[in-house]
Amino acid sequence: MAEKKTAAQKLKEKLFLDRQNGYYTMTDEDIKASSEFAELYKDFLDKSKTEREAVSYAVALLKKKGFKEFRKGKKLKAGDKIYKINRGKAVLISVIGSAPIAEGVRLCAAHIDSPRLDMKQNPLYEDNEMALLKTHYYGGIKKYQWTTIPLSLHGVVIKADGTSVTVNIGEDDKDPVFCVSDLLPHLAAEQMSRPASKLIRGEDLNIIVGSRPFSKDKESESVKLNIMNILFEKYGITEADLVSAELEAVPAFKARDIGFDRSLIGGYGHDDRCCSFPALMAAVDSSKPVHTSVTVLTDKEETGSDGNTGLRSSYLRYFIEDIAEALGEQGRDVLSASECLSADVNAAFDPSFPEVNERRNCAYVNKGVCITKYTGARGKSGTSDASAEFTGRIRRLMDSKGVLWQTGELGKVDEGGGGTVAAYIANLDVDTIDMGVPVISMHAPFEIISKIDLYSAYKAFAAFIAD
Ligand code: MN
Numbered sequence: 001m002a003e004k005k006t007a008a009q010k011l012k013e014k015l016f017l018d019r020q021n022g023y024y025t026m027t028d029e030d031i032k033a034s035s036e037f038a039e040l041y042k043d044f045l046d047k048s049k050t051e052r053e054a055v056s057y058a059v060a061l062l063k064k065k066g067f068k069e070f071r072k073g074k075k076l077k078a079g080d081k082i083y084k085i086n087r088g089k090a091v092l093i094s095v096i097g098s099a100p101i102a103e104g105v106r107l108c109a110a111h112i113d114s115p116r117l118d119m120k121q122n123p124l125y126e127d128n129e130m131a132l133l134k135t136h137y138y139g140g141i142k143k144y145q146w147t148t149i150p151l152s153l154h155g156v157v158i159k160a161d162g163t164s165v166t167v168n169i170g171e172d173d174k175d176p177v178f179c180v181s182d183l184l185p186h187l188a189a190e191q192m193s194r195p196a197s198k199l200i201r202g203e204d205l206n207i208i209v210g211s212r213p214f215s216k217d218k219e220s221e222s223v224k225l226n227i228m229n230i231l232f233e234k235y236g237i238t239e240a241d242l243v244s245a246e247l248e249a250v251p252a253f254k255a256r257d258i259g260f261d262r263s264l265i266g267g268y269g270h271d272d273r274c275c276s277f278p279a280l281m282a283a284v285d286s287s288k289p290v291h292t293s294v295t296v297l298t299d300k301e302e303t304g305s306d307g308n309t310g311l312r313s314s315y316l317r318y319f320i321e322d323i324a325e326a327l328g329e330q331g332r333d334v335l336s337a338s339e340c341l342s343a344d345v346n347a348a349f350d351p352s353f354p355e356v357n358e359r360r361n362c363a364y365v366n367k368g369v370c371i372t373k374y375t376g377a378r379g380k381s382g383t384s385d386a387s388a389e390f391t392g393r394i395r396r397l398m399d400s401k402g403v404l405w406q407t408g409e410l411g412k413v414d415e416g417g418g419g420t421v422a423a424y425i426a427n428l429d430v431d432t433i434d435m436g437v438p439v440i441s442m443h444a445p446f447e448i449i450s451k452i453d454l455y456s457a458y459k460a461f462a463a464f465i466a467d
C-alpha cells in the first residue's frame with residue numbers, strides 16, 4: 001500500500017527544485033532512443049576526427065537529405081533546405097521557415113574542432129636513426145596525456161602545383177599508427193619532480209614515424225629519406241609540400257561504450273562533437289519549421305574562435321545577411337530578432353575530483369543537457385550572460401517538450417572556467433544561451449559522456465528549431 005504523503009512532503013514537492021537522474025524520469029521509449037542515437041553518434045565520431053572530416057560527413061548527409069548548396073543571390077522560399085561550406089572547415093545549414101524572416105532565426109552553434117597535435121611546417125627530422133615529426137599542440141591540453149597512446153594522422157597537403165592530397169592514416173585496423181614517447185619510470189626521477197604542466201613540454205611532443213633506413217647505402221638521414229620516399233610514392237609529396245599542409249595527429253582509438261551497463265560513451269572529441277552531431281541531426285530531421293533555422297558547425301573554438309573559420313569572424317553574419325537579402329529583409333533586423341543556443345559541452349561532476357566543483361551548481365552525468373546562463377572565469381569575464389527573460393523562455397520550452405535538462409557552471413567561482421562561442425554570437429545582438437552535454441575528462445584524448453545526456457541535447461536542439 002502506498003504511504004500517504006505528509007504535508008511537508010507535499011509542500012516540498014511544490015516548492016523545491018528536484019533534479020533527478022534521467023533513468024528515474026525518462027520514458028522507456030526515450031531511453032531506448034538514446035541507445036539508438038548513440039550508435040549513430042559513435043559512427044560520426046569515428047569518421048569525423050577533424051573539422052574537415054566533420055564537414056565532409058555533414059555535407060554527405062545533408063545532400064542525401066535533399067539540402068542544396070546555397071549561392072548568394074539565389075531566391076529562397078519556405079521549406080528550402082540549404083547549406084554553405086566555409087573553406088572546408090565549417091558548415092552553415094538552414095531550413096527556411098514559414099514565418100517572415102524578420103521574426104528572426106533559431107540559431108544553433110556548435111564547434112567541430114577538438115584539441116590535438118598539429119604538425120609544424122617543417123615537421124620531419126631524423127635523430128639517431130629514428131624519424132620523428134615536430135608538433136605544435138592545438139587547444140588546451142594536459143600534454144602528458146598525449147604520450148604513449150596510438151595516434152592517427154589526418155589532414156591535407158597542398159602540393160607545389162596547387163593540387164591537394166587528403167591524408168588519413170591510422171584509423172583502419174590494418175594501418176600503422178604513430179606515437180609520442182615518454183620516459184621510463186626508472187629514469188624519470190628528475191621529470192617526476194617537475195610540476196605536471198612541465199612533465200612533458202611542448203617540444204617533447206614529437207611523434208615517432210619510423211626507424212628503417214632507405215637502403216644499405218650508408219647515407220646520412222637515411223631513415224628520414226625512407227619516410228619521404230614512402231610519402232612520395234603514396235601521395236606524391238616532397239618535404240617542401242609539408243610547408244603548405246594541415247596535418248593533425250589525433251587519438252587513433254574508436255568510440256566505445258563504457259561500463260558494464262553501457263550507459264556511457266568514451267571517445268576522442270566529444271567536445272564538441274557531442275553537441276555538433278545532435279545539432280546536425282536536429283537540422284536534418286526538421287521539417288517545415290515555422291521559424292527559419294540556422295545551424296553552424298564551426299572551427300577554431302578551441303583556440304579562441306579567431307580566424308576566418310572561427311565565430312569571431314564575419315562568416316556567420318554574412319550568411320544570415322545573405323539569407324535575409326534573399327527573402328527581402330535586412331540582415332541586421334534578422335539578427336536582432338534571432339535567438340541562439342550556443343551548443344557546447346560543460347564539465348560533468350567527477351566523483352574522483354569533487355573539489356573543483358560547487359555541488360549545487362555543477363552538471364551531472366545522466367541529468368540531461370546542461371543549460372549554462374553565463375560562462376566566464378572569476379567575475380564572469382568574457383561572458384554574454386543570458387537574460388532572465390531568455391533563460392525563462394528556454395526553460396519553458398524544454399519543460400513543455402519533455403527535455404531532460406539541468407543547469408551547471410564550469411567549476412567553482414575562483415577555480416578557473418572556460419568560454420564558448422556564446423559571447424561572439426550575443427555580440428551580434430542575438431539572444432544567446434549556452435546549452436550542451438556534460439563531459440568527464442574534457443580535452444583528454446578519451447573523454448566520457450552519457451547516452452541519455454547526448455540524446456537530451458538532440459531533443460533540446462530539435463525542440464528549439466521547431467519552435
Ligand atoms: Mn567546446
Ligand code: MN
Nearest residue numbers: 271272302443
Ligand atoms: Mn573545449
